[in-house]
Every structure is written in structure tokens, then in C-alpha cells.
Amino acid sequence: MKQEGCLRDTIIINFPKFSCATPLASVIGFSQLRSASARSQKFQKLSGDGMSWLTKLKQGLQKSSSKLSEGLVGIFTKRKLDDAALEELEDTLLLADFGSATAANLTKELARVRFGKEVSPEEVKEFLAEHITPILEPLVLPLNINKAKQPHVILMIGVNGSGKTTTIGKLAAQFKEQGKSVLLVAGDTFRAAAVEQLKIWGTRANVPVLARETGSDAAALVFDALEQAKRDNIDVVLMDTAGRLQNKDNLMAELSKIRRVLQKADATAPHDVVLVLDATTGQAAINQVEVFGKAAGVTGLIVTKLDGTARGGIVVALAQKFGLPIHALGVGEQIDDLKPFLAADFARHLVGVAADA
Numbered sequence: 001m002k003q004e005g006c007l008r009d010t011i012i013i014n015f016p017k018f019s020c021a022t023p024l025a026s027v028i029g030f031s032q033l034r035s036a037s038a039r040s041q042k043f044q045k046l047s048g049d050g051m052s053w054l055t056k057l058k059q060g061l062q063k064s065s066s067k068l069s070e071g072l073v074g075i076f077t078k079r080k081l082d083d084a085a086l087e088e089l090e091d092t093l094l095l096a097d098f099g100s101a102t103a104a105n106l107t108k109e110l111a112r113v114r115f116g117k118e119v120s121p122e123e124v125k126e127f128l129a130e131h132i133t134p135i136l137e138p139l140v141l142p143l144n145i146n147k148a149k150q151p152h153v154i155l156m157i158g159v160n161g162s163g164k165t166t167t168i169g170k171l172a173a174q175f176k177e178q179g180k181s182v183l184l185v186a187g188d189t190f191r192a193a194a195v196e197q198l199k200i201w202g203t204r205a206n207v208p209v210l211a212r213e214t215g216s217d218a219a220a221l222v223f224d225a226l227e228q229a230k231r232d233n234i235d236v237v238l239m240d241t242a243g244r245l246q247n248k249d250n251l252m253a254e255l256s257k258i259r260r261v262l263q264k265a266d267a268t269a270p271h272d273v274v275l276v277l278d279a280t281t282g283q284a285a286i287n288q289v290e291v292f293g294k295a296a297g298v299t300g301l302i303v304t305k306l307d308g309t310a311r312g313g314i315v316v317a318l319a320q321k322f323g324l325p326i327h328a329l330g331v332g333e334q335i336d337d338l339k340p341f342l343a344a345d346f347a348r349h350l351v352g353v354a355a356d357a
């Protein structure tokens with residue numbers, strides 16, 4: 001029987017409400033789904049073992065802060081602030097990916113206030129945290145779901161492997177926790193594995209996933225998904241896209257098309273275009289913001305894998321250069337490893353001055 005709103009060739013899991021879903025059991029068996037969901041609850045309990053997000057952030061930024069501390073101790077122990085020390089400080093900041101403008105400004109300001117005086121590594125850390133915080137402060141903006149835009153559409157974009165799909169899973173769990181209805185859309189139609197990965201995250205977060213077979217047109221899928229979400233009064237639609245290198249013009253053009261097509265379904269969509277950046281790639285992130293920004297109108301950033309790098313200064317470089325909102329930070333691979341971006345906490349943990357959280 002044909003039912004209104006049915007999307008042909010579309011697979012929807014985890015959401016009995018969708019009338020047109022291919023029988024769920026043929027995609028992922030109900031029993032599988034139930035046990036996976038139980039596992040995910042257990043997993044959430046385990047990973048959210050009372051550890052505060054500040055502790056987690058601190059741990060996540062450990063590599064950056066210890067590298068920086070090492071550098072500062074080497075430069076400033078029992079030493080007056082002279083030209084050579086300032087030069088070394090600037091190099092240390094550059095190595096931590098703060099970017100040339102920020103490294104130069106911070107060094108110049110320290111020279112202005114302390115030149116010729118003895119200064120300890122701890123004092124330099126305090127100075128850095130204090131001066132980095134106001135650079136970051138204006139960019140603190142969590143992904144706020146606009147109730148008036150039902151659904152609120154978030155398009156996730158970025159280069160291959162930056163953490164888009166994982167971040168979607170983490171965000172889905174957070175929105176679900178806030179009591180919102182969420183739909184995930186497997187807009188990475190290039191690889192079968194990408195669809196499978198998103199389904200696993202859908203199951204963990206206990207939200208539906210809308211997918212089509214590999215090779216389908218991503219723009220057509222996102223259009224249909226948005227129409228479906230409107231009919232089903234979904235609060236938030238998180239759209240995954242295939243990773244793409246920013247120098248591949250045809251793939252970047254596809255992103256522009258996805259955006260245009262979404263606007264046909266809702267002139268105000270997408271409401272957020274989030275560029276997911278892998279912190280371990282350091283300064284390469286700068287070019288990604290520029291090119292993705294032109295192709296898809298990036299509205300905000302999420303920086304991932306801060307736990308795996310000493311290059312956390314990239315967040316400051318991005319803030320200084322683009323002034324785009326930073327919605328959240330990825331500090332691990334687990335479902336609760338997406339942390340809010342708070343300027344002072346981030347700055348202090350980045351340079352390693354925070355008291356134990």
C-alpha cells in the first residue's frame with residue numbers, strides 16, 4: 001500500500017513513526033537494535049563515569065599543554081625577558097599552531113609589560129591564558145536549535161576523516177538528551193561503510209537514520225529527507241556529507257548544489273553549516289575554512305581530535321583569523337567526547353594553568 005510521504009528506495013532505521021520505512025528488521029533487526037541500544041546505554045554510563053567535562057577537556061588538551069609548558073620552562077627558568085627569550089617564545093607558539101599573527105601579538109604584548117624583568121614560566125602561562133581568553137570569548141556559541149525552524153537543519157561538512165560522522169553521533173546524543181526529536185541523514189552516499197557507520201551512531205544515540213543505497217544522489221536525498229522531516233515535525237536534522245578535499249572543484253561544487261537544493265525545500269535551510277576540522281592537521285585547517293566557506297557558506301566550526309595533538313593552538317589561530325563561532329570541541333572517540341567550547345577554560349587548559357578540575 002502506498003502511503004503519503006513515502007520515500008522510495010530509502011531506508012530508515014530506529015524510528016517506527018516513519019510510515020514508509022523499509023521494514024526495520026531488514027535493515028537492522030529489532031532485537032539487534034534493542035540490544036545495541038542497551039549496550040549503548042551501558043556504554044554511556046561507563047564513559048560518563050562522573051568525570052567532569054572540565055577534567056575531560058584538560059585531558060584532551062594534555063598533549064598541547066605539556067608541549068607548551070616544556071617549551072616555556074626551557075625558555076623562562078631563571079631568565080630575564082630579553083630579545084632572545086621573546087624570539088623563542090614566538091617560535092614555541094608557532095610550533096603549537098597559534099598562527100603567526102597571534103604568536104607575534106602575544107609576544108609583543110608580553111615584551112611591552114615585562115621586558116628586562118625576570119619572568120617565570122608560570123607567569124607566562126598566566127599571561128597567555130589571560131590574553132587568549134578575550135580572543136576566544138566572542139566565538140563561544142553552542143549549536144542552538146531554533147524552535148521556529150522545525151526542523152532546524154545542520155549540514156556537516158569537511159575533508160576526509162575530519163570527524164564529521166562521529167561528531168554527528170555525539171551531537172545526536174546531546175540533542176536527544178535535551179528531549180529533541182532528531183533525524184540523521186546519510187548524505188555520504190559515496191561509500192557503503194559511511195552509511196553503516198552513521199547507522200551505528202544512530203543506534204548508539206537512539207535516533208533514526210535515513211539512508212539510500214551507495215551511489216545515490218546526495219542532493220536528492222537531503223531534499224527528500226528535509227521534506228520528510230517537515231512532515232514528521234522533527235526538531236533537528238543532522239546531515240552527514242562525504243569527506244572531500246578542498247582542492248577538488250567538482251566535489252566542492254556538489255556541496256554548493258546540496259545547499260541550493262536544501263533551500264528549495266526550505267528557503268532558510270541549512271540553518272547551520274558546520275565545518276568539522278581535525279586539529280591534528282594544524283595550519284591546513286586555515287585553507288579548509290577559506291575554501292569550504294566559499295563553496296558552502298560555513299557558519300560555524302567544530303574542532304575535533306584535540307586529544308590527539310599538541311597543536312591545540314590552532315583553535316586560537318582560527319578564532320583570530322575568521323571570527324567564526326566555535327560550537328564544540330572533540331576530545332575523544334566516545335559518544336560523550338564532544339565538549340562545549342568555553343573561552344577561559346579552554347585557554348587555561350591549553351596553556352596548562354588550570355587548577356585541577
Ligand SMILES: Nc1nc2c(ncn2[C@@H]2O[C@H](COP(=O)(O)OP(=O)(O)OP(=O)(O)O)[C@@H](O)[C@H]2O)c(=O)[nH]1
Nearest residue numbers: 160161162163164165166243304305330331332333
Ligand atoms: N581521538 C579522537 N578521534 C576522533 C575524534 N573525532 C573523530 N575521531 C576519529 O577519527 C576517525 C574519523 O572520524 P569520522 O567521523 O569517520 O570522520 P569523517 O569526517 O566522517 O570521515 P569521512 O566520512 O571519511 O570523510 C574515526 O576513527 C573517529 O573515531 C576526536 O575528537 N578524537
Ligand SMILES: [Mg+2]
Nearest residue numbers: 164165188194
Ligand atoms: Mg563520515
